[in-house]
Every structure is written in C-alpha cells, then in structure tokens.
Amino acid sequence: MSPQPSTPDLPSWLTWWQRPFPDANTLLLHGRHPALIDTGFVGHANETAAWARAHAGNIDLVVNTHWHSDHVGGNALLQAQGAAIAAGSPEADAITRRDPGCCAAEYLDQPVAPYTVDVPLDDRQVLRLGDAHWEVVRTPGHTPGHLALWQPEERLLVVGDALSDYDVGWVNLALDGPDAAGTALASLKQLADLDPRLILPSHGPIPTDPAAAFAAALRRAQRLVDDPAGAVWYGARRIFAFALMIRDGIPADEVEPYLHARAWLTDAARLLDVAPEALAAELVTTMLRSGAIVLRDGRLHAAVDHTSVAREALRVPYPRAWPAAEPR
Known part of the structure; x- marks a missing residue:
C-alpha cells in the first residue's frame, strides 16, 4: 500500500502511487483541500481509502479522469466517507441520469459500485486541489468524457489514459463512432502543445522524457486512425x-x-x-x-x-x- 519511490522532480505537496492493474495510478494532492485523482478498482476500494487516509486524513474531493472501472472503483466508499466526486461532461450528466450505459460497466462486464457526481467539470475550468490550482483540459477519445489536468506553475500534466510510457488508450469505435481514434489523436496533440515538464499517466511509470513519450504516443495514435x-x-x-x-x-x-x-x-x-x-x-x-x-x-x-x-x-x-x- 506504500507509494512508489519518490521522483525528485515531483513537488512535496503531491504523492504519486503507481499501481499495477487492475487499478489505475492514484495521485494525492496535499493541503487545505486534500484531493485524489482517480480511485482504482472496486475490488481494492478499502485499500485506496486507507492509503488516502494514512497520507492525508479526510479527502475533500475526488477527480476522475474518466469513468472506466479501474479509475472510479473507490468513488462510492470515499463518497460515503465525505468526499465529493468531480467528473467531466458528458459522463457526469450520464451518471446523474443513471444512464444504463454508465461507466460502460455492463458493456465491458467490469463492476463499478454506485456513486454520484457532485461537481461536473467543463473544459478550461480551474479547480483548487490541495493548495494548487489545476486547469481541466477536455481530452475525449478513450472515452467521450475523458479529461486531463494541467498545473501551469509546475508544468505538471495528468493525462489519464490518453498515453503512458508504453501505450495509448484504446478507443471504442462501436460505442463512440468511427471518428473516436481521430478524436483521441487530436486530444493528444492538444496535450503535447502544453509542453509539460512532467507527465503523470494512469498506468505505468512517470515517463523520463515527456517529449519522447508524446512523439511515441502520437505515432501509436496515428496507427489507430490509419488502421x-x-x-x-x-x-x-x-x-x-x-x-x-x-x-x-x-x-x-x-x-x-x-x-x-x-x-x-x-x-x-x-x-x-x-x-x-x-x-x-x-x-x-x-x-x-x-x-x-x-x-x-x-x-x-x-x-x-x-x-x-x-x-x-x-x-x-x-x-x-x-x-x-x-x-x-
């Protein structure tokens, strides 16, 4: 349950937990408004909540990069313990409507405990997480409501499943249409233009060379468009x-x-x-x-x-x- 060894370039007010599948990596932002970005898989919700409590006490806000099961599995438990949940549109709206397709849970046969969204997020909205301000960057493709988070002073970029050190997010051409791969590629280009100092992905380690990680991701994403x-x-x-x-x-x-x-x-x-x-x-x-x-x-x-x-x-x-x- 311990975080991975600290990365020297990470600010002290941020704790990074690199997790193996089926959990997404979890990011804890310390300060007056403790926040978590993503909460792992439902089967490890107790572990997620205990880790957060041990490192920060009560969590004020959970921000989901998107609604897949490996990112929202601790939402219900943390919400019951007092955390608010924030998520991007259109996923926040679908959760509120109790759309049967929420989280693609039934479609993918991936369980998600029921939760609600307290704070719907729009593109370029500014959030105070911990003691820092972060900007929401809408990045559809992997899912329609996928988002990234940008911290301009430290030039930190939380990318969700848009890319990792070894991969890009898969796209669902059946649910999201034939243009989903092109949409994901456009989102990647938007993120690359931010020129981050550090990329914080939802899976795998922090890339050592952000520019090289983006170059590789753009090639992979283009292949999904072409094929x-x-x-x-x-x-x-x-x-x-x-x-x-x-x-x-x-x-x-x-x-x-x-x-x-x-x-x-x-x-x-x-x-x-x-x-x-x-x-x-x-x-x-x-x-x-x-x-x-x-x-x-x-x-x-x-x-x-x-x-x-x-x-x-x-x-x-x-x-x-x-x-x-x-x-x-």
Whole structure:
C-alpha cells in the first residue's frame, strides 16, 4: 500500500502511487483541500481509502479522469466517507441520469459500485486541489468524457489514459463512432502543445522524457486512425485481458462461452465482419501465441503483472440497477 519511490522532480505537496492493474495510478494532492485523482478498482476500494487516509486524513474531493472501472472503483466508499466526486461532461450528466450505459460497466462486464457526481467539470475550468490550482483540459477519445489536468506553475500534466510510457488508450469505435481514434489523436496533440515538464499517466511509470513519450504516443495514435481494424483488435485484447485479471483467470473451457455473451465482442465482430464465435476463438489463439495470456492449471490468465481481486468484490449492481442519484 506504500507509494512508489519518490521522483525528485515531483513537488512535496503531491504523492504519486503507481499501481499495477487492475487499478489505475492514484495521485494525492496535499493541503487545505486534500484531493485524489482517480480511485482504482472496486475490488481494492478499502485499500485506496486507507492509503488516502494514512497520507492525508479526510479527502475533500475526488477527480476522475474518466469513468472506466479501474479509475472510479473507490468513488462510492470515499463518497460515503465525505468526499465529493468531480467528473467531466458528458459522463457526469450520464451518471446523474443513471444512464444504463454508465461507466460502460455492463458493456465491458467490469463492476463499478454506485456513486454520484457532485461537481461536473467543463473544459478550461480551474479547480483548487490541495493548495494548487489545476486547469481541466477536455481530452475525449478513450472515452467521450475523458479529461486531463494541467498545473501551469509546475508544468505538471495528468493525462489519464490518453498515453503512458508504453501505450495509448484504446478507443471504442462501436460505442463512440468511427471518428473516436481521430478524436483521441487530436486530444493528444492538444496535450503535447502544453509542453509539460512532467507527465503523470494512469498506468505505468512517470515517463523520463515527456517529449519522447508524446512523439511515441502520437505515432501509436496515428496507427489507430490509419488502421480501424487494428484499433478494434487492440481494444478487444485490452478488454479481454482485464476480464481475466479481475476474475483470477477463467476456466479454459468457459472462456469462449464467456466471450460469446459479451456485447463488446459482438460489436467488435460486426466491425470486423466476422462471426462472434470466430473472433472469440481467434482472440484466444492469438493472445496465447503472443504470450499476452497464459494457460495455467486449467485456467486462462492475463500475463501482465496485476493484483488479485476478491470474488465477492465483483458483486455490485450494473448501473441500470443503481439507486436514483440525489439532486445536486
């Protein structure tokens, strides 16, 4: 539960917690208004809240870069302990409406405990987090409501899943339309133009060379624009690996039936013009061949480093069954 070794270039009022999957990295901003940026996966909500309390006491505000399960999983618990939740539009509005598609939780089969958004965020809005002012930068692409946070005095840039030291965020061409990859590329260019001193990503380490990280990310994002089929495959691999992580693997003889029942796989098959059953079989075969997943003791597991999740932690309702949100 300890943060990673401190980076010399980070200001003292900021604590960085690099976390393995299925959690996003968590950022704590100290001061009179303690704030967290992202709260990890629901299966580790108690760990997130305990870590925040140990380092800062009560948290005033949680800011979500976007609503995927690995970023909002501690929201409900922290909100019950008194924190307000801030998120960008249109995701904040959908959460308030209790849209069944919230967090893409049911679509991706990734559980999210019910929460409400107290502070909807607009592009270029200024927030006081800890004792510093941060600017909201709307960066759609990975999700429609994805946002970054910019601290101009220190030139710190929280980028969410827009990029990491080794990757860019996958895009959902089925849910968000064929222009989603182009939108993500435009958001990356907008962030690169800020010329940050430090990039704080949601996954992986802090890049040692921000300019090089952006150059690599822009090349990767351009490939997703140029190769829509490749973008669909990329998303399918990421979603399937996450499913294996949070379930401690899936029995090998149950994997393809599990995939056949998933809306995201049906959509991917449609975009690729193949049968869902054929895509499921090919997805398993190619990921086994590449080493992205492994067969161990009769179960398929994600090969990437990740922490285990208690099975009972997955038993939270889909958003269609969430209680109505209280008026803001």
